[in-house]
């Protein structure tokens with residue numbers, strides 16, 4: 001408990017971590033209370049198409065007359081959820097690979113780490129586009145595509161943590177009393193790896209949000225789900241870049257994506273400094 | 282094989298491929314073999330304590346891990362109560378795992394810092410499905426903690442290892458090793474990390490437990506004086522091989538191998554050893570990458586000459602009752 005408090009102090013002593021947390025909490029609140037905060041239903045036509053900002057529609061309206069501010073507020077939900085879910089998929093795969101590879105070693109390790117190397121060097125965007133186009137645009141397909149393209153670097157981090165724990169004397173002692181691999185992994189390896197898994201989850205969420213936005217912007221997102229990326233996609237396809245509309249149609253979702261990505265990255269980095277003492281200054 | 286012996290180790294061999302060498306690590310030529318354990322043979326009777334002594338890197342820990350089936354041998358055989366367990370795998374080993382336990386050098390490494398003493402000590406019961414209820418767990422933990430001298434036992438149950446002193450930690454480690462009522466405890470330098478003031482306490486505890494629970498022990502140390510205090514028999518190891526083995530009185534008062542002689546001198550007459558160092562041992566690093574078939578002590582032996590270099594001269598010769606030496610200069 002004392003250690004937990006120490007870590008909490010350490011976490012909040014890092015200004016960036018604190019800022020990231022405040023921003024993220026803000027986004028989470030907006031996502032939860034979107035129906036209460038948003039002035040309109042983002043799927044309802046409530047004004048003229050291509051409306052300029054006004055007292056009724058602070059950020060104007062889109063090409064079909066939906067309120068852009070409401071779209072952006074609801075978009076927080078989709079973008080946040082997609083980011084977390086994709087990172088979750090990445091971490092499930094990454095954890096399984098990292099644990100197996102680190103714990104069992106030998107041939108399995110060689111094969112899995114080769115796979116990690118390969119997936120770290122292949123250019124991500126083209127592959128992502130290919131996969132997304134092949135699977136077709138739906139919420140879960142996007143989550144899965146991003147997830148299976150992001151497992152490699154968490155797998156590697158988790159593996160190295162497993163390696164340091166695996167060589168501790170107490171693991172040997174457990175083996176000597178007859179402890180099976182499944183027991184050792186769940187009881188002795190996973191608990192001290194959990195904090196690293198969580199910090200990786202946060203870092204990967206940051207990447208996943210960016211990837212989702214890119215995919216959506218390129219028209220490979222799920223058009224029925226109004227994520228920030230999808231808003232950008234429609235804005236771009238209706239030539240918002242070429243008119244004044246970019247100020248209220250493109251800038252707000254663009255800035256919010258940046259802000260959310262940064263807040264996750266700040267939190268992830270300062271968590272990583274706590275769970276990975278080698279990084280601590 | 283008869284059942285007189287608890288453990289029979291027969292010609293155990295274990296080599297490691299080292300992969301250090303930086304970027305060259307994958308080039309075949311730079312792969313070196315470490316002869317960690319080579320032709321190690323000994324027998325252990327019930328209630329006997331055998332000492333393995335030798336300098337750091339001579340293969341003591343590797344031998345211990347082989348005995349506990351934590352490492353597989355490359356060659357050789359291991360018998361437990363007359364049964365050949367060399368190739369036993371997981372399930373077949375479960376009985377052996379209960380009957381043999383290890384106590385490591387560094388109790389801090391050996392005990393999971395995230396678990397409290399109660400869970401550490403009773404974990405072997407949990408693993409072997411001998412825990413039915415929380416009450417049984419606490420009773421067993423208290424009983425075993427008392428037997429290793431941690432009193433009042435109840436006050437230790439919910440503490441963590443970092444709250445204990447080195448000596449207390451090692452007692453917890455011993456309690457954990459004891460809770461399944463083993464036949465054999467392998468103690469790998471159990472006191473080398475402890476303050477001198479608490480060493481004697483741990484040694485006497487082990488001796489007391491041996492009598493109380495009819496234990497056999499493999500006691501590993503690099504200190505001949507400690508081995509002399511603890512053991513019935515002593516095996517001296519050098520570069521993976523046993524170079525001399527015999528009753529402790531023989532080893533200490535009648536050492537035959539030049540390496541044993543040097544160890545005895547260091548332990549019991551350090552002044553003389555330092556003054557006449559060159560007549561006991563040559564300086565030099567142990568190079569465990571090379572092994573020959575006549576003498577592992579070749580490079581540091583003051584008696585080495587051409588006559589030594591005949592294959593087979595590293596084999597054990599009997600020089601007294603239960604006393605064997607691997608040195609062609611030591612036959613009578």
Ligand SMILES: Nc1ncnc2c1ncn2[C@@H]1O[C@H](COP(=O)(O)OP(=O)(O)O)[C@@H](O)[C@H]1O
Nearest residue numbers: 297315317336337338339340341342343344569
């Ligand atoms: N897992 C391993 N991989 C490579 N070499 C090892 C390994 N374990 C031990 N060795 C080498 O084997 C030799 C014997 O080591 P060890 O049994 O630990 O010696 P001791 O316990 O007597 O100090 C040393 O040279 C050591 O470097």
Ligand SMILES: [Mg+2]
Nearest residue numbers: 338341342469
């Ligand atoms: Mg050792």
